[in-house]
Amino acid sequence: MEKIRGSMRRKATARQSKAEVMIAGEQLRLRLHDSKLIKDRRYHLRTYPNCFVAHELTDWLISHKEAPDRATAVRLVQHLMEHDIVHHVCDKHSVFKDAKLLYRFRKDDGTFPFNTEVKVFIRGQRLYEQLILGRSSILQVREELGVAYQRSFPGCQMIDWLLQNGEAESRRQGLELCRALLEHGIIQHVSQKHHFFDSALLYQFCINFRRRRRLAELLNDSDGDGVGGTGGAAGAEHHTQDHLMLRRRVTCQELLSPGAPFIKKVLTVVGDAVGWGFVVRGSRPCYVQAVDPGGPAAAAGVKVRQFVYQVNGQCVLQMDYRTLTRLVMTSPLTIVLEVMEPLD
Incomplete structure (x- = not known):
């Protein structure tokens, strides 16, 4: 029975990851329509409706801080292509190219696979x-x-x-x-x-459909690090965006060593109808990667770059993000976080 439950949990986790890609892709599609980046375009005497130009999207992702550089932006869109969210208008290219090529969201041309x-x-x-x-x-x-x-x-x-x-x-x-x-x-x-x-x-x-997704989360997920209701990505030192967030890799031993440049804070977060309003990343230790400015976590004083030390009195330094996410999601409405914040 336990093996069956474990198999069900693994399948559910994989499907949640797929769901996160679909949500992020749809949120991006709507934003691009609002920005007028998606529109009818002519190419070789033919009009293609609801398209975007690849290099224009790359520019947009960087200018809107969804990607730190062009290489990361290309990886993001390629991830969407691999999940049948985006495709080349003629399906001639299975690889996203940062060039004057036309691409389209499958939801805009009715080719999305409704399985x-x-x-x-x-x-x-x-x-x-x-x-x-x-x-x-x-x-x-x-x-x-x-x-x-x-x-x-x-x-x-x-x-x-x-x-x-x-x-x-x-x-x-x-x-x-x-x-x-x-x-x-x-x-x-x-x-x-x-x-x-x-x-x-x-x-x-299991899924907060209303949470605004950052596209960088998709890369963390594709590298096997996942995204949850409170977020998460193990092995954060391998990701450019995480480098920018943390500045450098910090170990549990460093956090606990005497005289370490960190200060502990105890914060009480009272969740609302949507959740707690923060995203965690990393693994041993996990840290706060994003905070909803209007959410409960921000009101309690939760900030990015804080390391999560305890949740409701339980030490979580050795947890990966999946375990920490489950702990938070199955907690009472009010959670008490003990965090460690860099002094600089």
């Missing part, structure tokens, strides 16, 4: 938005085995909601939908111990 995985993802995103915006949302702070979980819901109450809102025609159909959402990494049991059941067991959405 089962994508359909479940889109359904999950739509349900998430409806639940978040609902006046009497079933996503609430609830307890299971003495532990409080934010934005959680009992399985039976979710099925009730699906029936009441016309999202399912029967309890069996609602159960099948929720099991598909769990299998594709959209929702999970709060402690990841159970599949989905029409019962009082508590579940949560």
Whole structure:
């Protein structure tokens, strides 16, 4: 049974990574439309609708601080191509080239592959938005085995909601939908111990669809480092963006050594309906890579480049980002962070 659960978790993690690419790609597409970078263009006496020029996109990514240099920008778009988000208008080039070539988002020309995985993802995103915006949302702070979980819901109450809102025609159909959402990494049991059941067991959405994604997160994910609700990327010393953020690699031994140039701070973060509002990266130790200026973490004093030392009294210096992310996501609404901040 434990092997089956482990396999399910690994598949869900991989699907969550795919979901993050899809969300980031869609957010980029909308921004490029707003910037008028995507438009109808003529090439060799033919008009191609809703296109962008490769080198113009590279310029845009650098000017909007989504990439530190052209090589990183090219890697970002190549990652989108490999996930069928972007393609060359004639599909002649499978590699993104920083040149006067025309590319297009598959969602703009109707070639996006709407397979089962994508359909479940889109359904999950739509349900998430409806639940978040609902006046009497079933996503609430609830307890299971003495532990409080934010934005959680009992399985039976979710099925009730699906029936009441016309999202399912029967309890069996609602159960099948929720099991598909769990299998594709959209929702999970709060402690990841159970599949989905029409019962009082508590579940949560694994993905915060509303969080603004930084494209650099995609490269961290493609290098096997992943992205989570609070973010994360192991082996951060290998990434240019992480070099810029941390300035240099710091070890756990250095953080704990006497006289080290770091100061400890204890911060209490009270989550809201969306989350805690910060992104962690790295591995042994993890550090704060980004903070939502209007989120709970910023209000509590969480800042970038702070190393996470403890969460609710538990030392997390030796954790990788996946373990730390799970710990934070399954914590009560209020978390107490002890961080170590550079003195410079």
